[in-house]
Amino acid sequence: MRELSENLHTQLVELLLALADDEFVTGYANSEWTGIAPLLEEDIAFSSLAQDELGHARLFYELLSELQIADCRLQIEPEANLQSTIYNLQSPDAIAYGRAPSGFRNARLVERPRGDWAYSVSRQFLYDTADYVRIESLCRSAYAPLADAAASIIREEKYHLLHAQTWLDRLANGGAAARGRQRAAFEVLWPDALGLFEPVLGENALVAAGILPDSFAALQQRWLSSIAEPLRRLELPFPFVSDERGWEALLAPDYGGRRGEHSESFTALYEQITSVYQLDPNATW
């Protein structure tokens, strides 16, 4: 399917923004470790992962850009001060840097301050294992451009999983300080991580059309099954019980990101991310 029925455009934009913004904000947040990671080699590795995420974000922003150009009635809301200069957001750059904070659809998980090293690599574990499940499902999307993008992204995600798993094991098998920090990180991360599977607006229509091959609820179940074993083996927090219906969370998820409701920490991040672009959105660099 290359052509969409018109009433699905808005929902597809919501989905693509969620995917793109998760990758974009994660990429930015993790790039903050460039130059200050605990080891020089790890500095290179973590920065490289961050760049991969930005590359994935660009793929999704390009899909959004094509949609915008195809349907000029669609408007991704520009940042208020920029309305005089930008008619609507069509280029991938304008979509990435020209929106109001409330236009971002990333989960809150990725906008939190980077914290300590244990927090950042534990977040990378939860984010990339979840992203893997989601991207794997999207390889079967009925919307061909999205399925194509997912198929190229999934190969890089395998390496991200290797990195995430390695650090998970390393901290869990490290000294008391490492284990303490890792445990504390997971305690804080869980409600945010569940926010990755907060339904996007119009999810039901996307599932019905096969654009989303699985609902976010189904993906969350699959994700929890994929990480239950290592987390339990390493005696890390895993606040879920399972019955015949699947995993049931013992805590409330922190939702809001998919509706553009962000935490305070996003404001600072947003200002940094967009500061250069918004100096002069029409500039040629």
Add this chain to the structure above:
Amino acid sequence: MHDNKPQASSLKSQVYEVFRREKAGAPMVHAGSVTADSPELALIYARESFGRRGESQALWVVPRAAVIELDDADILAPALERGYRSVEGYRMREKLQVVRERLKSDKITG
């Protein structure tokens, strides 16, 4: 609950030599080295420096400490002239060519 686990050894940072295979059938060749706190991390770092751009089909990392080295000029570069043992300068190509031609014509005539 984990307190009896060994730590000092697993936290020891060491140098790993990295070998890479450029394409199927090619030999592993030395590419460089990385410093890492564990073999698993060494592989990740090797991938970043020697396999991120599609330049390698396979990678090995080997702790430098595992390499058994021979680096002794007395053994590897003997003082006495033994040029006669070397095949350098001994031209095989023409001789092989002659033999091949002969075999070919033998086959035809024979």
